[in-house]
Amino acid sequence: MRDYPEAYKNGLANDAAGTPDVRTPAIAVSGLSKRVADASGELTILQNIDFTVQPAETLALVGASGSGKSTLLGLLAGLDTPSEGKVLLDGTDIFALDEDGRAAFRKAKLGFVFQSFQLLAHLNAVENVMLPLELRGDGDARAKAEAMLGRVGLGSRLRHYPKYLSGGEQQRVALARAFVTEPPLLFADEPTGSLDAATGESIIGLMFELNRERGSTLVLVTHDPAMAARCGRTITISAGRLA
Ligand SMILES: Nc1ncnc2c1ncn2[C@@H]1O[C@H](COP(=O)(O)OP(=O)(O)OP(=O)(O)O)[C@@H](O)[C@H]1O
Numbered sequence: 001m002r003d004y005p006e007a008y009k010n011g012l013a014n015d016a017a018g019t020p021d022v023r024t025p026a027i028a029v030s031g032l033s034k035r036v037a038d039a040s041g042e043l044t045i046l047q048n049i050d051f052t053v054q055p056a057e058t059l060a061l062v063g064a065s066g067s068g069k070s071t072l073l074g075l076l077a078g079l080d081t082p083s084e085g086k087v088l089l090d091g092t093d094i095f096a097l098d099e100d101g102r103a104a105f106r107k108a109k110l111g112f113v114f115q116s117f118q119l120l121a122h123l124n125a126v127e128n129v130m131l132p133l134e135l136r137g138d139g140d141a142r143a144k145a146e147a148m149l150g151r152v153g154l155g156s157r158l159r160h161y162p163k164y165l166s167g168g169e170q171q172r173v174a175l176a177r178a179f180v181t182e183p184p185l186l187f188a189d190e191p192t193g194s195l196d197a198a199t200g201e202s203i204i205g206l207m208f209e210l211n212r213e214r215g216s217t218l219v220l221v222t223h224d225p226a227m228a229a230r231c232g233r234t235i236t237i238s239a240g241r242l243a
């Protein structure tokens, strides 16, 4: 039973459907800007971005190359710090936390797939996928990692090190690593960019399955109109601003 505010329990504040909407947004972005110093002075990468994503929503982030999509996704995950503005994830102001606090938050709630995969070179495929489980103290890490690699079609590449995997295989290991903890927030930067159509389709299927089964909120950066079309909503970013 959800714990609604007193006014709702008393029937004083129900909405039209009679169901109070007291959900905390999964993501609330306000006044987000990112500027960096460059040779010619200051470069504005993102300017005054505002949007909200509800729990279990699926959002596509699209825009031209260099428009700021990866920068925005990194900020949403607290992997980078903004020049101005706020990001609330499930109500938590992530930039009010220190680095360790943000790392702990990510470990608990977030899966992230980098455009450049970012696998650890000295760990093999299954060890890369086990890592986020082990960081949580999951006693079943190996079995879960092997099962997830099976789901992304890499059951026969468990002991391969990243340098012996193709680009598409590395991408699938990165996806398995992000999915394996079944995070409530899943951020992926061009998750099918290195995959053939059929493999890409099965990976997209897996992401939307997590969204349905676990109510995970998905934010996907993509250049693929078919993937964007499967998301509930699309946000277009153009030269660092919402279009
Ligand atoms: N740390 C940085 N210092 C200087 N410029 C940066 C930095 N990070 C990003 N940029 C610039 O900001 C712009 C946006 O980069 P970003 O990687 O977010 O683009 P993107 O939309 O993800 O592009 P793509 O579709 O090619 O991946 C680019 O012009 C990039 O060169």
Ligand SMILES: [Mg+2]
Binding pocket: 069, 070, 071, 115, 189
């Ligand atoms: Mg990018």
